[in-house]
Amino acid sequence: MKTIYQPPFQEWEQLIKRPTIKTESLNESISMILNQVKLRGDEAIRSFTSLFDEVQLTDLQVNQEELKASSKLVSQEIKQAIEVAASNIKKFHQSQVHTEEVIETTDGVNCWRKSVGIERVGLYIPGGTAPLFSTLLMLAIPAQIAGCKQIVLCTPCNKQGKVNEVVLYAAQYLGIDTIFKIGGAQAIAAMAYGTESVPQVYKIFGPGNQYVTKAKELVQTQGVAIDMPAGPSEVLIIADEQSDAEFIAADLLSQAEHGIDSQVVFVTTSTKKIEEVNEAINKQLEELPRKELAKQTLNNSLMVEFATLKECIAFSNAYAPEHLILNIDHAEQYVDLVVNAGSVFLGAYSCESAGDYASGTNHTLPTNGYAKNYSGVSVDSFVKKITFQQLTKQGLQNIGKAIEVMAEAEQLIAHKNAVSIRLKKLSNE
Ligand SMILES: NC(=O)c1ccc[n+]([C@@H]2O[C@H](COP(=O)([O-])OP(=O)(O)OC[C@H]3O[C@@H](n4cnc5c(N)ncnc54)[C@H](O)[C@@H]3O)[C@@H](O)[C@H]2O)c1
Ligand SMILES: N[C@H](CO)Cc1c[nH]c[nH+]1
Numbered sequence: 001m002k003t004i005y006q007p008p009f010q011e012w013e014q015l016i017k018r019p020t021i022k023t024e025s026l027n028e029s030i031s032m033i034l035n036q037v038k039l040r041g042d043e044a045i046r047s048f049t050s051l052f053d054e055v056q057l058t059d060l061q062v063n064q065e066e067l068k069a070s071s072k073l074v075s076q077e078i079k080q081a082i083e084v085a086a087s088n089i090k091k092f093h094q095s096q097v098h099t100e101e102v103i104e105t106t107d108g109v110n111c112w113r114k115s116v117g118i119e120r121v122g123l124y125i126p127g128g129t130a131p132l133f134s135t136l137l138m139l140a141i142p143a144q145i146a147g148c149k150q151i152v153l154c155t156p157c158n159k160q161g162k163v164n165e166v167v168l169y170a171a172q173y174l175g176i177d178t179i180f181k182i183g184g185a186q187a188i189a190a191m192a193y194g195t196e197s198v199p200q201v202y203k204i205f206g207p208g209n210q211y212v213t214k215a216k217e218l219v220q221t222q223g224v225a226i227d228m229p230a231g232p233s234e235v236l237i238i239a240d241e242q243s244d245a246e247f248i249a250a251d252l253l254s255q256a257e258h259g260i261d262s263q264v265v266f267v268t269t270s271t272k273k274i275e276e277v278n279e280a281i282n283k284q285l286e287e288l289p290r291k292e293l294a295k296q297t298l299n300n301s302l303m304v305e306f307a308t309l310k311e312c313i314a315f316s317n318a319y320a321p322e323h324l325i326l327n328i329d330h331a332e333q334y335v336d337l338v339v340n341a342g343s344v345f346l347g348a349y350s351c352e353s354a355g356d357y358a359s360g361t362n363h364t365l366p367t368n369g370y371a372k373n374y375s376g377v378s379v380d381s382f383v384k385k386i387t388f389q390q391l392t393k394q395g396l397q398n399i400g401k402a403i404e405v406m407a408e409a410e411q412l413i414a415h416k417n418a419v420s421i422r423l424k425k426l427s428n429e
Protein backbone atom coordinates (compact mmCIF):
# COMPACT_ATOMS: atom_id res chain seq x y z
CA MET A 1 0.00 0.00 0.00
CA LYS A 2 1.24 3.48 -0.86
CA THR A 3 2.16 5.37 2.33
CA ILE A 4 1.95 9.13 2.73
CA TYR A 5 3.11 11.02 5.79
CA GLN A 6 1.37 14.21 6.94
CA PRO A 7 0.00 15.25 3.54
CA PRO A 8 -0.89 18.96 3.45
CA PHE A 9 -4.55 19.83 2.80
CA GLN A 10 -3.81 20.85 -0.82
CA GLU A 11 -2.83 17.24 -1.58
CA TRP A 12 -6.01 15.68 -0.23
CA GLU A 13 -8.06 16.21 -3.38
CA GLN A 14 -5.72 13.96 -5.32
CA LEU A 15 -5.48 11.38 -2.51
CA ILE A 16 -9.25 10.92 -2.13
CA LYS A 17 -9.73 9.93 -5.79
CA ARG A 18 -10.49 6.26 -6.31
CA PRO A 19 -7.75 5.25 -8.75
CA THR A 20 -9.50 2.24 -10.31
CA ILE A 21 -12.93 3.70 -11.00
CA LYS A 22 -13.18 4.42 -14.73
CA THR A 23 -16.50 6.26 -14.58
CA GLU A 24 -16.28 8.27 -17.82
CA SER A 25 -14.65 5.67 -20.02
CA LEU A 26 -17.51 3.19 -19.48
CA ASN A 27 -20.23 5.53 -20.83
CA GLU A 28 -20.02 4.29 -24.39
CA SER A 29 -19.74 0.55 -23.82
CA ILE A 30 -22.47 0.41 -21.18
CA SER A 31 -24.80 2.67 -23.21
CA MET A 32 -24.39 0.23 -26.08
CA ILE A 33 -25.42 -2.71 -23.84
CA LEU A 34 -28.45 -0.78 -22.56
CA ASN A 35 -29.56 0.20 -26.07
CA GLN A 36 -29.24 -3.33 -27.38
CA VAL A 37 -31.37 -4.72 -24.54
CA LYS A 38 -33.93 -1.99 -25.12
CA LEU A 39 -34.11 -2.85 -28.83
CA ARG A 40 -33.70 -6.62 -28.85
CA GLY A 41 -34.83 -7.69 -25.36
CA ASP A 42 -34.11 -11.30 -24.36
CA GLU A 43 -32.05 -11.96 -27.49
CA ALA A 44 -29.58 -9.22 -26.51
CA ILE A 45 -29.47 -10.46 -22.91
CA ARG A 46 -28.57 -13.94 -24.14
CA SER A 47 -25.78 -12.63 -26.33
CA PHE A 48 -24.23 -10.41 -23.60
CA THR A 49 -24.51 -13.26 -21.11
CA SER A 50 -22.68 -15.47 -23.55
CA LEU A 51 -19.99 -12.80 -24.04
CA PHE A 52 -19.38 -11.77 -20.42
CA ASP A 53 -20.51 -14.78 -18.38
CA GLU A 54 -19.59 -17.43 -20.95
CA VAL A 55 -22.86 -19.32 -20.81
CA GLN A 56 -25.56 -19.92 -23.43
CA LEU A 57 -28.91 -19.55 -21.70
CA THR A 58 -32.20 -20.82 -23.04
CA ASP A 59 -34.46 -20.01 -20.09
CA LEU A 60 -33.56 -16.75 -18.42
CA GLN A 61 -35.78 -17.38 -15.41
CA VAL A 62 -35.00 -19.73 -12.54
CA ASN A 63 -37.70 -22.41 -12.54
CA GLN A 64 -39.61 -23.78 -9.57
CA GLU A 65 -37.65 -27.08 -9.56
CA GLU A 66 -34.31 -25.23 -9.32
CA LEU A 67 -35.73 -23.09 -6.55
CA LYS A 68 -37.10 -26.02 -4.56
CA ALA A 69 -33.93 -28.10 -5.03
CA SER A 70 -31.83 -25.37 -3.37
CA SER A 71 -33.02 -26.23 0.12
CA LYS A 72 -31.51 -29.74 -0.09
CA LEU A 73 -28.18 -28.33 -1.27
CA VAL A 74 -27.69 -25.90 1.60
CA SER A 75 -26.30 -27.00 4.95
CA GLN A 76 -28.15 -26.61 8.23
CA GLU A 77 -25.33 -24.40 9.46
CA ILE A 78 -25.82 -21.89 6.63
CA LYS A 79 -29.59 -21.98 7.11
CA GLN A 80 -29.17 -21.16 10.79
CA ALA A 81 -26.74 -18.34 10.02
CA ILE A 82 -29.23 -16.87 7.55
CA GLU A 83 -31.89 -17.07 10.26
CA VAL A 84 -29.69 -15.10 12.71
CA ALA A 85 -28.80 -12.44 10.13
CA ALA A 86 -32.37 -12.11 8.81
CA SER A 87 -33.75 -11.74 12.31
CA ASN A 88 -31.38 -8.83 13.11
CA ILE A 89 -31.87 -7.18 9.72
CA LYS A 90 -35.66 -7.41 10.21
CA LYS A 91 -35.49 -5.95 13.72
CA PHE A 92 -33.33 -3.01 12.67
CA HIS A 93 -35.31 -2.22 9.53
CA GLN A 94 -38.69 -2.66 11.19
CA SER A 95 -37.64 0.05 13.65
CA GLN A 96 -37.42 2.47 10.71
CA VAL A 97 -41.18 2.30 10.14
CA HIS A 98 -43.08 5.15 11.78
CA THR A 99 -46.61 6.37 11.37
CA GLU A 100 -46.45 10.10 11.07
CA GLU A 101 -48.76 12.38 13.01
CA VAL A 102 -51.56 14.42 11.48
CA ILE A 103 -50.48 18.05 11.93
CA GLU A 104 -53.05 20.80 12.23
CA THR A 105 -51.01 23.67 10.76
CA THR A 106 -53.84 26.17 11.28
CA ASP A 107 -57.31 25.57 12.76
CA GLY A 108 -59.17 23.37 10.27
CA VAL A 109 -56.11 22.66 8.09
CA ASN A 110 -54.81 19.12 8.57
CA CYS A 111 -51.70 17.79 6.82
CA TRP A 112 -50.06 14.39 7.02
CA ARG A 113 -47.68 12.07 5.20
CA LYS A 114 -47.99 8.39 4.46
CA SER A 115 -45.34 5.97 3.24
CA VAL A 116 -46.47 3.72 0.40
CA GLY A 117 -44.28 0.89 -0.90
CA ILE A 118 -43.02 1.28 -4.47
CA GLU A 119 -45.13 -1.27 -6.33
CA ARG A 120 -42.49 -2.90 -8.54
CA VAL A 121 -38.86 -3.10 -7.52
CA GLY A 122 -35.84 -4.82 -9.06
CA LEU A 123 -33.05 -6.19 -6.87
CA TYR A 124 -29.57 -6.83 -8.27
CA ILE A 125 -27.63 -9.46 -6.35
CA PRO A 126 -23.92 -9.48 -7.30
CA GLY A 127 -22.46 -12.80 -8.27
CA GLY A 128 -19.55 -12.23 -10.62
CA THR A 129 -16.79 -13.36 -8.30
CA ALA A 130 -18.72 -14.27 -5.12
CA PRO A 131 -22.39 -15.19 -4.63
CA LEU A 132 -23.52 -12.39 -2.29
CA PHE A 133 -26.64 -13.98 -0.83
CA SER A 134 -26.28 -11.60 2.12
CA THR A 135 -27.17 -8.78 -0.30
CA LEU A 136 -30.48 -10.53 -0.97
CA LEU A 137 -31.34 -10.28 2.73
CA MET A 138 -30.24 -6.63 2.77
CA LEU A 139 -32.54 -5.71 -0.12
CA ALA A 140 -35.51 -8.03 0.10
CA ILE A 141 -36.19 -7.59 3.82
CA PRO A 142 -36.64 -3.78 3.69
CA ALA A 143 -38.60 -4.15 0.41
CA GLN A 144 -41.01 -6.51 2.14
CA ILE A 145 -41.29 -4.33 5.24
CA ALA A 146 -42.04 -1.35 2.96
CA GLY A 147 -44.85 -3.32 1.30
CA CYS A 148 -43.46 -3.51 -2.26
CA LYS A 149 -45.89 -5.72 -4.18
CA GLN A 150 -43.68 -7.11 -6.93
CA ILE A 151 -40.04 -8.00 -6.32
CA VAL A 152 -37.91 -9.02 -9.31
CA LEU A 153 -34.44 -10.38 -8.73
CA CYS A 154 -31.49 -10.58 -11.14
CA THR A 155 -28.19 -12.30 -10.40
CA PRO A 156 -25.47 -13.82 -12.59
CA CYS A 157 -25.33 -17.58 -13.07
CA ASN A 158 -22.31 -19.82 -13.43
CA LYS A 159 -20.99 -21.31 -16.66
CA GLN A 160 -23.41 -24.24 -16.29
CA GLY A 161 -26.33 -21.81 -16.25
CA LYS A 162 -27.04 -22.33 -12.53
CA VAL A 163 -27.61 -19.68 -9.91
CA ASN A 164 -25.76 -20.32 -6.64
CA GLU A 165 -27.85 -22.57 -4.37
CA VAL A 166 -27.54 -20.33 -1.29
CA VAL A 167 -28.81 -17.33 -3.26
CA LEU A 168 -31.80 -19.45 -4.32
CA TYR A 169 -32.32 -20.78 -0.81
CA ALA A 170 -32.27 -17.22 0.62
CA ALA A 171 -34.80 -16.16 -2.03
CA GLN A 172 -37.06 -19.06 -1.18
CA TYR A 173 -36.64 -18.41 2.53
CA LEU A 174 -37.89 -14.86 1.92
CA GLY A 175 -40.69 -15.97 -0.41
CA ILE A 176 -39.24 -14.47 -3.62
CA ASP A 177 -39.69 -16.52 -6.78
CA THR A 178 -39.24 -14.13 -9.73
CA ILE A 179 -35.54 -14.67 -10.30
CA PHE A 180 -33.53 -14.20 -13.48
CA LYS A 181 -30.10 -15.63 -14.30
CA ILE A 182 -28.81 -12.32 -15.58
CA GLY A 183 -25.86 -10.28 -14.35
CA GLY A 184 -24.06 -7.06 -15.23
CA ALA A 185 -25.35 -4.07 -17.18
CA GLN A 186 -27.70 -6.32 -19.16
CA ALA A 187 -29.56 -7.18 -15.93
CA ILE A 188 -30.01 -3.51 -15.08
CA ALA A 189 -31.25 -2.83 -18.61
CA ALA A 190 -33.69 -5.75 -18.44
CA MET A 191 -35.29 -4.44 -15.23
CA ALA A 192 -35.27 -0.82 -16.44
CA TYR A 193 -36.95 -1.42 -19.81
CA GLY A 194 -38.60 -4.81 -19.39
CA THR A 195 -38.14 -7.61 -21.95
CA GLU A 196 -40.22 -10.59 -23.12
CA SER A 197 -39.15 -12.43 -19.93
CA VAL A 198 -38.21 -9.76 -17.40
CA PRO A 199 -40.86 -7.42 -15.96
CA GLN A 200 -40.11 -3.70 -16.01
CA VAL A 201 -39.72 -2.17 -12.55
CA TYR A 202 -40.01 1.34 -11.16
CA LYS A 203 -36.86 1.36 -9.05
CA ILE A 204 -33.64 -0.69 -9.18
CA PHE A 205 -31.61 -1.54 -6.09
CA GLY A 206 -28.39 -3.26 -5.32
CA PRO A 207 -24.64 -3.07 -5.43
CA GLY A 208 -22.35 -4.33 -8.13
CA ASN A 209 -19.12 -3.81 -9.99
CA GLN A 210 -18.34 -0.77 -12.14
CA TYR A 211 -20.40 -2.05 -15.08
CA VAL A 212 -23.49 -2.54 -12.93
CA THR A 213 -23.02 0.83 -11.23
CA LYS A 214 -22.56 2.65 -14.55
CA ALA A 215 -25.67 0.97 -15.96
CA LYS A 216 -27.70 2.12 -12.95
CA GLU A 217 -26.35 5.65 -13.35
CA LEU A 218 -27.38 5.70 -17.02
CA VAL A 219 -30.87 4.19 -16.68
CA GLN A 220 -31.79 6.64 -13.96
CA THR A 221 -31.68 9.39 -16.60
CA GLN A 222 -34.38 7.48 -18.48
CA GLY A 223 -37.25 7.39 -16.02
CA VAL A 224 -36.38 4.54 -13.67
CA ALA A 225 -35.22 5.35 -10.14
CA ILE A 226 -32.19 3.79 -8.47
CA ASP A 227 -31.17 3.45 -4.85
CA MET A 228 -27.70 5.05 -5.14
CA PRO A 229 -24.24 4.46 -6.65
CA ALA A 230 -23.22 1.35 -4.65
CA GLY A 231 -20.07 0.29 -6.44
CA PRO A 232 -16.83 -1.48 -5.50
CA SER A 233 -16.47 -1.88 -1.73
CA GLU A 234 -14.29 0.38 0.41
CA VAL A 235 -13.20 0.73 3.99
CA LEU A 236 -11.27 3.47 5.76
CA ILE A 237 -9.85 2.61 9.18
CA ILE A 238 -8.69 5.14 11.73
CA ALA A 239 -6.42 3.86 14.48
CA ASP A 240 -3.83 5.07 16.95
CA GLU A 241 -0.83 3.67 18.81
CA GLN A 242 -3.03 1.46 21.03
CA SER A 243 -5.00 -0.29 18.26
CA ASP A 244 -4.48 -3.95 17.42
CA ALA A 245 -2.58 -4.25 14.11
CA GLU A 246 -3.92 -7.77 13.47
CA PHE A 247 -7.51 -6.53 13.70
CA ILE A 248 -6.75 -3.62 11.37
CA ALA A 249 -5.07 -5.86 8.79
CA ALA A 250 -7.98 -8.30 8.87
CA ASP A 251 -10.52 -5.51 8.34
CA LEU A 252 -8.53 -3.98 5.47
CA LEU A 253 -8.25 -7.38 3.79
CA SER A 254 -11.95 -8.10 4.29
CA GLN A 255 -12.82 -5.35 1.83
CA ALA A 256 -9.73 -5.75 -0.35
CA GLU A 257 -10.85 -9.28 -1.22
CA HIS A 258 -14.11 -8.07 -2.81
CA GLY A 259 -12.58 -7.28 -6.18
CA ILE A 260 -9.76 -5.54 -7.97
CA ASP A 261 -11.57 -2.21 -8.20
CA SER A 262 -12.05 -1.87 -4.43
CA GLN A 263 -9.90 0.44 -2.29
CA VAL A 264 -8.90 0.27 1.39
CA VAL A 265 -7.39 3.12 3.37
CA PHE A 266 -5.58 3.11 6.69
CA VAL A 267 -5.30 6.45 8.49
CA THR A 268 -3.36 6.72 11.72
CA THR A 269 -1.47 8.91 14.14
CA SER A 270 1.21 6.25 14.60
CA THR A 271 4.19 5.50 12.33
CA LYS A 272 4.80 2.32 14.30
CA LYS A 273 1.24 1.12 13.58
CA ILE A 274 1.83 1.53 9.84
CA GLU A 275 4.77 -0.86 10.07
CA GLU A 276 2.86 -3.36 12.24
CA VAL A 277 -0.20 -3.30 9.96
CA ASN A 278 1.94 -3.87 6.86
CA GLU A 279 3.53 -6.85 8.56
CA ALA A 280 0.17 -8.27 9.63
CA ILE A 281 -1.28 -7.81 6.13
CA ASN A 282 1.60 -9.71 4.55
CA LYS A 283 1.11 -12.57 7.00
CA GLN A 284 -2.69 -12.79 6.72
CA LEU A 285 -2.76 -12.30 2.96
CA GLU A 286 -0.90 -15.53 2.29
CA GLU A 287 -3.71 -17.56 3.87
CA LEU A 288 -6.49 -16.03 1.77
CA PRO A 289 -8.02 -17.94 -1.15
CA ARG A 290 -8.71 -14.61 -2.87
CA LYS A 291 -5.21 -13.27 -2.26
CA GLU A 292 -4.62 -12.38 -5.92
CA LEU A 293 -7.68 -10.11 -5.97
CA ALA A 294 -6.76 -8.62 -2.59
CA LYS A 295 -3.17 -7.96 -3.69
CA GLN A 296 -4.32 -5.92 -6.66
CA THR A 297 -6.61 -3.88 -4.44
CA LEU A 298 -3.79 -3.27 -1.96
CA ASN A 299 -1.64 -1.95 -4.80
CA ASN A 300 -4.26 0.74 -5.34
CA SER A 301 -4.72 1.44 -1.64
CA LEU A 302 -3.35 3.96 0.83
CA MET A 303 -1.88 4.41 4.27
CA VAL A 304 -1.85 7.97 5.57
CA GLU A 305 -0.32 9.37 8.74
CA PHE A 306 -1.50 12.52 10.49
CA ALA A 307 -0.46 14.18 13.75
CA THR A 308 -3.90 14.07 15.41
CA LEU A 309 -7.07 11.99 15.39
CA LYS A 310 -9.02 15.11 14.47
CA GLU A 311 -7.01 15.39 11.23
CA CYS A 312 -7.56 11.68 10.57
CA ILE A 313 -11.32 12.20 10.80
CA ALA A 314 -11.18 15.35 8.68
CA PHE A 315 -9.38 13.34 5.97
CA SER A 316 -11.99 10.60 6.27
CA ASN A 317 -14.77 13.17 5.82
CA ALA A 318 -13.06 14.39 2.65
CA TYR A 319 -12.73 10.79 1.38
CA ALA A 320 -16.33 9.91 2.39
CA PRO A 321 -15.79 6.15 2.71
CA GLU A 322 -18.48 3.53 2.29
CA HIS A 323 -17.37 2.05 5.64
CA LEU A 324 -15.48 3.83 8.38
CA ILE A 325 -13.97 1.94 11.30
CA LEU A 326 -12.88 4.00 14.32
CA ASN A 327 -10.62 1.42 15.89
CA ILE A 328 -9.74 3.65 18.84
CA ASP A 329 -10.61 3.77 22.52
CA HIS A 330 -13.73 5.77 23.36
CA ALA A 331 -14.64 5.88 19.68
CA GLU A 332 -18.13 7.08 20.58
CA GLN A 333 -16.62 10.42 21.64
CA TYR A 334 -15.64 11.11 18.02
CA VAL A 335 -19.01 10.30 16.45
CA ASP A 336 -20.09 13.92 16.07
CA LEU A 337 -17.00 14.73 14.04
CA VAL A 338 -17.99 12.18 11.38
CA VAL A 339 -20.05 13.83 8.65
CA ASN A 340 -19.39 11.77 5.51
CA ALA A 341 -19.52 7.95 5.74
CA GLY A 342 -21.94 5.23 4.64
CA SER A 343 -21.76 3.14 7.82
CA VAL A 344 -19.55 3.58 10.88
CA PHE A 345 -18.08 0.90 13.15
CA LEU A 346 -17.01 1.97 16.61
CA GLY A 347 -14.24 0.36 18.66
CA ALA A 348 -11.97 -2.63 18.30
CA TYR A 349 -14.71 -5.27 18.24
CA SER A 350 -17.02 -3.66 15.68
CA CYS A 351 -15.52 -5.31 12.63
CA GLU A 352 -16.91 -4.34 9.26
CA SER A 353 -17.93 -7.94 8.50
CA ALA A 354 -20.54 -7.61 11.26
CA GLY A 355 -22.36 -4.98 9.18
CA ASP A 356 -21.83 -6.98 5.99
CA TYR A 357 -23.77 -9.91 7.37
CA ALA A 358 -25.53 -9.96 10.65
CA SER A 359 -25.55 -6.95 12.97
CA GLY A 360 -28.75 -5.66 11.36
CA THR A 361 -27.62 -2.51 9.50
CA ASN A 362 -27.80 -2.49 5.72
CA HIS A 363 -24.64 -3.25 3.75
CA THR A 364 -25.83 -1.64 0.51
CA LEU A 365 -24.01 1.66 0.79
CA PRO A 366 -22.72 4.56 -1.31
CA THR A 367 -19.15 4.28 -2.59
CA ASN A 368 -16.72 6.42 -4.61
CA GLY A 369 -17.27 9.48 -2.39
CA TYR A 370 -21.07 9.40 -2.70
CA ALA A 371 -21.37 9.07 1.07
CA LYS A 372 -21.14 12.86 0.89
CA ASN A 373 -24.64 13.07 -0.53
CA TYR A 374 -26.38 9.67 -0.38
CA SER A 375 -27.50 7.35 2.42
CA GLY A 376 -27.35 3.58 2.37
CA VAL A 377 -30.40 1.44 1.64
CA SER A 378 -33.14 1.45 4.26
CA VAL A 379 -36.90 0.97 4.36
CA ASP A 380 -37.16 4.61 3.22
CA SER A 381 -35.49 3.66 -0.06
CA PHE A 382 -38.44 1.41 -0.90
CA VAL A 383 -41.27 3.86 -0.22
CA LYS A 384 -42.67 7.03 -1.65
CA LYS A 385 -43.96 9.45 0.92
CA ILE A 386 -47.32 10.81 -0.16
CA THR A 387 -48.63 13.95 1.51
CA PHE A 388 -52.32 14.40 2.30
CA GLN A 389 -54.30 17.42 3.43
CA GLN A 390 -57.85 18.09 4.42
CA LEU A 391 -59.31 21.55 4.96
CA THR A 392 -62.59 22.28 6.68
CA LYS A 393 -64.68 25.31 5.68
CA GLN A 394 -63.16 27.12 8.64
CA GLY A 395 -59.69 26.02 7.56
CA LEU A 396 -60.08 27.53 4.11
CA GLN A 397 -61.45 30.72 5.63
CA ASN A 398 -58.40 30.88 7.87
CA ILE A 399 -55.76 30.66 5.13
CA GLY A 400 -57.84 31.72 2.09
CA LYS A 401 -56.76 35.36 2.12
CA ALA A 402 -53.06 34.41 2.15
CA ILE A 403 -53.57 32.09 -0.83
CA GLU A 404 -55.49 34.73 -2.78
CA VAL A 405 -52.83 37.37 -2.19
CA MET A 406 -49.96 35.08 -3.11
CA ALA A 407 -51.70 33.78 -6.26
CA GLU A 408 -52.46 37.30 -7.43
CA ALA A 409 -48.87 38.37 -6.80
CA GLU A 410 -47.70 35.44 -8.95
CA GLN A 411 -50.20 36.55 -11.61
CA LEU A 412 -52.03 33.22 -11.43
CA ILE A 413 -55.63 34.33 -11.23
CA ALA A 414 -57.14 30.87 -11.78
CA HIS A 415 -55.35 29.76 -8.62
CA LYS A 416 -56.84 32.70 -6.74
CA ASN A 417 -60.31 31.94 -8.14
CA ALA A 418 -60.24 28.37 -6.79
CA VAL A 419 -60.22 29.93 -3.33
CA SER A 420 -62.41 32.99 -4.00
CA ILE A 421 -65.25 30.92 -5.46
CA ARG A 422 -65.42 28.88 -2.25
CA LEU A 423 -65.05 31.80 0.13
CA LYS A 424 -67.88 33.56 -1.70
CA LYS A 425 -70.14 30.54 -1.28
CA LEU A 426 -69.25 30.34 2.41
CA SER A 427 -70.02 34.04 2.95
CA ASN A 428 -73.54 33.41 1.59
CA GLU A 429 -74.23 30.51 3.95
N1 LIG B 1 -21.36 -0.80 -2.24
C1 LIG B 1 -21.99 -1.85 -1.77
O1 LIG B 1 -22.95 -1.70 -1.00
C2 LIG B 1 -21.55 -3.22 -2.16
C3 LIG B 1 -22.13 -4.35 -1.55
C4 LIG B 1 -21.75 -5.61 -1.98
C5 LIG B 1 -20.84 -5.75 -3.02
N2 LIG B 1 -20.30 -4.65 -3.61
C6 LIG B 1 -19.40 -4.73 -4.76
O2 LIG B 1 -20.09 -5.48 -5.76
C7 LIG B 1 -19.13 -5.93 -6.69
C8 LIG B 1 -19.46 -7.32 -7.16
O3 LIG B 1 -18.74 -7.48 -8.34
P1 LIG B 1 -18.66 -8.80 -9.16
O4 LIG B 1 -17.89 -8.50 -10.40
O5 LIG B 1 -18.22 -9.90 -8.29
O6 LIG B 1 -20.17 -9.15 -9.53
P2 LIG B 1 -21.34 -8.35 -10.28
O7 LIG B 1 -22.53 -9.23 -10.18
O8 LIG B 1 -21.46 -6.96 -9.83
O9 LIG B 1 -20.88 -8.28 -11.81
C9 LIG B 1 -20.77 -9.43 -12.57
C10 LIG B 1 -21.23 -9.14 -13.99
O10 LIG B 1 -20.41 -8.17 -14.62
C11 LIG B 1 -20.50 -8.34 -16.01
N3 LIG B 1 -19.20 -8.06 -16.64
C12 LIG B 1 -18.02 -8.68 -16.36
N4 LIG B 1 -17.06 -8.18 -17.16
C13 LIG B 1 -17.63 -7.23 -17.94
C14 LIG B 1 -17.15 -6.34 -18.96
N5 LIG B 1 -15.87 -6.33 -19.33
N6 LIG B 1 -18.03 -5.47 -19.53
C15 LIG B 1 -19.32 -5.46 -19.15
N7 LIG B 1 -19.83 -6.28 -18.21
C16 LIG B 1 -19.00 -7.15 -17.61
C17 LIG B 1 -20.91 -9.77 -16.26
O11 LIG B 1 -22.06 -9.82 -17.04
C18 LIG B 1 -21.17 -10.35 -14.87
O12 LIG B 1 -22.40 -11.04 -14.81
C19 LIG B 1 -17.78 -5.81 -6.02
O13 LIG B 1 -17.09 -4.72 -6.61
C20 LIG B 1 -18.13 -5.51 -4.57
O14 LIG B 1 -17.14 -4.75 -3.95
C21 LIG B 1 -20.66 -3.40 -3.20
N1 LIG C 1 -18.80 -5.32 2.02
C1 LIG C 1 -19.88 -5.36 1.05
C2 LIG C 1 -20.40 -3.96 0.91
O1 LIG C 1 -19.45 -3.12 0.39
C3 LIG C 1 -21.02 -6.26 1.43
C4 LIG C 1 -20.69 -7.71 1.55
C5 LIG C 1 -21.46 -8.78 1.23
N2 LIG C 1 -20.81 -9.89 1.56
C6 LIG C 1 -19.67 -9.56 2.08
N3 LIG C 1 -19.59 -8.21 2.08
Ligand SMILES: [Zn+2]
Residues within 6 Å of the ligand: 233, 254, 255, 258, 356
Ligand atom coordinates in the same frame (compact mmCIF):
# COMPACT_ATOMS: atom_id res chain seq x y z
ZN1 LIG D 1 -17.79 -7.11 2.43
